[in-house]
Amino acid sequence: MRIGTTRFGTIEIAEESIVHMPDGMLGFESVKRFVLLEDRPDTAFKWLQAVDDPALAFIVVNPMEFFPDYEIELSDKQAETLDLEDPSEAVMLTTVTIGSDGRVTTNLLGPIVMNSRTLQARQIVLQDDRYGSKHVICELPRVDSQPRQAEAA
């Protein structure tokens, strides 16, 4: 099927690749279908693009690539609603925010857990004081809008 996206234009996606989020993302509860765009293996960054809202997309990463010790504990109920039969079926994704200061952060407090077998996913809010919503993963080079002054010799 074809979907419209603000960033990528019209793209072709397979219907069976649609990720279903029955509760949506917090703040975007009405948007329940996404597609994970990850066809660039040379970058850690992927896109979670809304199927039904061209303008809505999240940059996501696998948090383990940046924080190898990151761990989350799902309640029985959370595992049950995701229909997880085995922990290996769970895929973790965390959203990325590019701050106005150039800092690129990821939200370890509210990870997205996806069942790789069923492509059902939910955003989980952890009850874990170790994790916040802005963990720095890299810093972008500053782009100065003002012309640089010549340095004194």
Added chain:
Amino acid sequence: MLILSRKIGQHIVIGGGIEITVVDVRGEQVRLGITAPRSVAVHRKELLEQVTAENIEAAASALNGNNVLGEMMPTRKTK
């Protein structure tokens, strides 16, 4: 809003199966014990608000193109 006064060790029951117990009160901090069915999500409100705010910020920053990350991003065009 219904406001009830409770002492340490006393409970509030909400509907069928949700019970809140005042465990301890120290200064400005109240410790609550919550028993609820597994189908009921219990969250500290400020954490929900924090994740909601971060989602909104993440979506906005992803939409603001022309950032360096954009060049690292996947591109997929209609065949």
